[in-house]
Amino acid sequence: MKPEKLSDLKKVLLVLSVPELTEICLRLAKYKKENKELLAYLLFDANQPMKYAEDVKSFLIADFNNMQKHYFYSTKSLRKIIRLINRYAKYTGSKQVETELTIWFCTNYLTYADLRTSHKPLQGLLTRQFEKITKLLPKLHEDLQFDYQKEFEILIIKAAQQAKWVNKSEYL
Known part of the structure; x- marks a missing residue:
């Protein structure tokens, strides 16, 4: 069985009554956590995406605080945090929220992760997030782009000072 096209689904949804739409939404939410x-x-949060980003940050800071120092376990924890950040940013559909959360992740990475390790997967997490930020910045509005660019430059300089494996010339 193949799924219907979105245009066909939209046509059918437009003719349904409010109680029928409510039932369909509740049924969708019932079967998958992401849908809920x-x-x-x-x-509840679509009209204030930046407040939602702050809520996500306060929710995820506990994962940073509970992260183990051993490089293997910290890598797993950081991957989980990145997965959650990507999921929550996808809900908003906003590049600003995605940029904000990614920069926040990098800042906390520098605070909580062991930067002296030579464990490549752990180092790769930070470098991939830096690359992601460099791709996100041009997609923002000019004013936001300027603000986040400054914040990103400060972050890169801080990372290069704390971790000798970070090459700031790649990102600046």
Whole structure:
């Protein structure tokens, strides 16, 4: 069985009544956690995406605080945090929120991760996030681009000072 096209689904949804739409939404939310999270975002937080980003940060800071120092376990924890950040940023559909959360992740990475390790997967997490930020910045509005560019430059300089494996000339 193949899924219907979005245009066909839209046509059918337009003719349904409010109680039928409500039933369909609740049924979707019932079967998958991500659907329930997206529905909750759309109903309660969609009008304030930056406040939602702050809520995500306060939720994820506990994962940073509980992260183990051993490089293997910290890599797993950081991957989990990145997965969650990507999921929550996807709900908003906003490049500004995605940039904000990614810069926040990098800042906390520098605070909580062991920067003296030569464990390549752990180092790769930070470098991939830096690359992601460099791709996100041109997609923002000019004013936001300028603000986040300054914040990113400060972050790169701080990272290069704390970790000798970070090459700041790649990102600046």
